[in-house]
Amino acid sequence: MENNGTSFEAEALTTPVESAASDESIIQVNDLNKWFGDFHVLNSINLDVQKGERIVICGPSGSGKSTLIRCLNHLEAHQRGQIVIDGVELNEDVKNIEAIRREVGMVFQQFNLFPHLSVLENCLLAPVWVRKTPRREAIEMAMHYLERVRIPEQADKYPGQLSGGQQQRVAIARALCMQPKIMLFDEPTSALDPEMIKEVLDVMVELASSGMTMLCVTHEMGFAKTVADRVIFMDGGQIVEAAPPRDFFTRPEQPRTRDFLEQILQH
Amino acid sequence: MATHQPLPNQPAPVTQRGVIRWLRANLFSSWINGLVTLVVGYYLLTMLIPLIDWAFIGAVFTGDGVDACRPGKACWIFVEERFGFFMYGFYPEALRWRPTLAFALFALAVVPPFLPLPGRLRRSVAIFGLTGLPVGGYILIAGGVFGLESVDTSQWGGLMLTLILAYVGIIAALPIGVALALGRRSEMPVIRGICVIFIEFWRAVPLITILFMASVMLPLFLPEGVTFDKLMRALIGITLFQAAYMAEVVRGGLQAIPKGQYEAAEALGLGYWRRMRLIILPQALKIVVPGIANTVISLFKDTTLVLIIGLFDLLGAVKSTLSDPAWNNVMAEGYLFVAFCFWVFCFGMSRYSHRIEKQLDTDHRQ
Ligand SMILES: Nc1ncnc2c1ncn2[C@@H]1O[C@H](COP(=O)(O)OP(=O)(O)O)[C@@H](O)[C@H]1O
Ligand SMILES: [Mg+2]
Numbered sequence: 001m002e003n004n005g006t007s008f009e010a011e012a013l014t015t016p017v018e019s020a021a022s023d024e025s026i027i028q029v030n031d032l033n034k035w036f037g038d039f040h041v042l043n044s045i046n047l048d049v050q051k052g053e054r055i056v057i058c059g060p061s062g063s064g065k066s067t068l069i070r071c072l073n074h075l076e077a078h079q080r081g082q083i084v085i086d087g088v089e090l091n092e093d094v095k096n097i098e099a100i101r102r103e104v105g106m107v108f109q110q111f112n113l114f115p116h117l118s119v120l121e122n123c124l125l126a127p128v129w130v131r132k133t134p135r136r137e138a139i140e141m142a143m144h145y146l147e148r149v150r151i152p153e154q155a156d157k158y159p160g161q162l163s164g165g166q167q168q169r170v171a172i173a174r175a176l177c178m179q180p181k182i183m184l185f186d187e188p189t190s191a192l193d194p195e196m197i198k199e200v201l202d203v204m205v206e207l208a209s210s211g212m213t214m215l216c217v218t219h220e221m222g223f224a225k226t227v228a229d230r231v232i233f234m235d236g237g238q239i240v241e242a243a244p245p246r247d248f249f250t251r252p253e254q255p256r257t258r259d260f261l262e263q264i265l266q267h
Numbered sequence: 268m269a270t271h272q273p274l275p276n277q278p279a280p281v282t283q284r285g286v287i288r289w290l291r292a293n294l295f296s297s298w299i300n301g302l303v304t305l306v307v308g309y310y311l312l313t314m315l316i317p318l319i320d321w322a323f324i325g326a327v328f329t330g331d332g333v334d335a336c337r338p339g340k341a342c343w344i345f346v347e348e349r350f351g352f353f354m355y356g357f358y359p360e361a362l363r364w365r366p367t368l369a370f371a372l373f374a375l376a377v378v379p380p381f382l383p384l385p386g387r388l389r390r391s392v393a394i395f396g397l398t399g400l401p402v403g404g405y406i407l408i409a410g411g412v413f414g415l416e417s418v419d420t421s422q423w424g425g426l427m428l429t430l431i432l433a434y435v436g437i438i439a440a441l442p443i444g445v446a447l448a449l450g451r452r453s454e455m456p457v458i459r460g461i462c463v464i465f466i467e468f469w470r471a472v473p474l475i476t477i478l479f480m481a482s483v484m485l486p487l488f489l490p491e492g493v494t495f496d497k498l499m500r501a502l503i504g505i506t507l508f509q510a511a512y513m514a515e516v517v518r519g520g521l522q523a524i525p526k527g528q529y530e531a532a533e534a535l536g537l538g539y540w541r542r543m544r545l546i547i548l549p550q551a552l553k554i555v556v557p558g559i560a561n562t563v564i565s566l567f568k569d570t571t572l573v574l575i576i577g578l579f580d581l582l583g584a585v586k587s588t589l590s591d592p593a594w595n596n597v598m599a600e601g602y603l604f605v606a607f608c609f610w611v612f613c614f615g616m617s618r619y620s621h622r623i624e625k626q627l628d629t630d631h632r633q
Contacts, residue, residue, distance in 0.1 A: 075530050101536035112531035116549050116627075125545060126535040178535060
């Protein structure tokens with residue numbers, strides 16, 4: 001979907017974005033288990049994600065949300081169960097891991113931009129070194145994505161010269177430059193000042209409306225209502241409830257979900 | 268309620284300056300500080316004035332032989348007459364242009380960080396300094412090919428030898444040190460174990476012992492008839508010793524890089540070597556520039572230890588002339604000259620590392 005900045009921004013967080021989910025599965029997680037030492041951090045997770053589906057994951061701190069999405073690109077290794085992404089099974093095989101990482105972009109809470117490289121060079125790394133795109137072409141693509149996150153004018157600056165919101169948008173552009181099929185977000189707005197949250201969410205909403213498959217750990221419930229096809233609630237390393245946002249927010253089935261929603265929606 | 272009106276920005280207050288103000292703040296801030304300043308100042312003057320008189324005012328700089336010198340004043344003619352020997356040792360006089368040319372090239376390769384050159388040119392000069400220069404420099408100084416007369420390493424000496432020892436020690440030790448540091452942080456236990464043992468062994472042994480072992484013990488283990496150049500043996504010893512120190516400095520830098528940098532690089536699909544080369548090492552090495560400069564300066568001074576295995580570096584060359592009966596008692600002049608040379612190079616390296624730090628500083632924090 002094409003959009004033109006201003007009118008879209010105003011509506012972004014109120015009008016639900018049309019679902020782009022197909023019935024073609026792109027992520028399959030079967031009986032995923034992970035331990036940190038003796039601590040059972042992920043307990044029998046089952047999750048199937050369709051191409052183009054937007055999933056929001058929420059839950060109390062320490063419930064294993066980050067660990068779950070970090071398992072999906074093997075930043076964390078799982079010990080039992082199966083993860084298949086775009087037909088490739090994630091195991092200790094470095095070839096598979098690298099193949100999957102090429103298809104999966106990730107945005108971190110702390111941005112994690114490379115401070116010694118300019119914004120443009122941050123965006124060029126993966127296309128040039130991983131995808132072997134000719135530099136000229138890669139620059140064009142990087143500029144395209146920087147425009148899409150609305151900071152093309154910062155291309156030659158260094159990350160340290162940008163505000164938090166700008167840095168996070170660069171991080172999104174950097175991940176998009178890989179032209180991934182799936183985007184993972186781990187609390188992308190939690191480290192931001194309130195004034196900057198919206199500019200990042202706007203970019204994410206725009207991305208969602210373009211048909212990207214997205215998994216977002218976030219507590220921005222407005223965002224969840226607007227873009228999510230499914231909201232997943234995690235607690236104690238398990239998926240407690242997964243439902244479309246309308247059901248999830250108005251009539252959650254589990255009492256644990258209700259408690260959680262009461263707590264975060266109270267104020 | 269009145270609407271909020273933003274106030275205009277005001278200029279920052281001017282900091283008070285001036286010599287008197289500085290003196291009062293730094294030297295005479297209280298009566299006791301003033302007293303200390305006066306007492307220390309008095310003793311400094313009583314020591315400095317005779318020293319300056321000895322070294323400069325009353326000293327003899329030009330003239331012919333020992334007779335031109337004045338008793339009780341510095342006799343710099345000695346240094347002047349032996350200057351060639353101090354710089355080159357026994358290197359044949361007619362061929363001394365060769366090491367001179369090699370060092371001129373070296374100076375050229377060192378200068379670029381001070382020039383406003385485009386990054387790519389600067390990088391190629393740096394690569395030349397690390398690869399082409401050592402090879403070219405060696406050919407120039409050692410000769411034996413391209414019609415250059417061969418000069419045996421036993422004839423190398425003086426400041427030239429000091430610089431060669433330090434330069435090779437640094438250039439060769441840096442990559443080995445980086446490899447060791449990466450190995451020590453490797454997830455593979457065998458590699459990690461080997462690196463730990465290597466580093467801890469070389470760091471635990473004094474350089475002087477290593478030099479002794481290299482010159483006395485190594486030949487015992489070599490098969491009959493195989494001789495190994497004495498300088499080469501010293502260089503290998505110095506390099507491995509220096510590499511162990513360098514490894515620990517670099518490891519400090521690697522540890523200072525936040526975990527998120529490693530993870531972001533992984534998430535982009537970069538393989539191990541690319542992650543290290545493109546993301547981690549550039550940042551880690553930048554952090555440890557002061558640490559590297561520190562070990563480099565310390566190595567530069569430690570090269571004087573080769574004296575004990577019979578190599579004539581700057582200190583060795585100067586020392587060997589001090590007992591010359593033709594010159595009565597030029598000990599102070601000789602050692603002072605050595606100290607001055609070392610100071611010039613070490614201070615230069617210190618400034619150079621500061622310069623590089625600035626050059627690499629892109630981490631502009633707001
Ligand atoms: N590397 C680790 N080693 C040990 N425990 C960890 C590690 N990472 C996370 N944990 C623990 O696992 C639990 C889940 O962490 P995480 O997935 O980050 O939770 P969330 O993102 O939902 O807040 C927490 O209790 C955390 O302390
Ligand atoms: Mg988390």
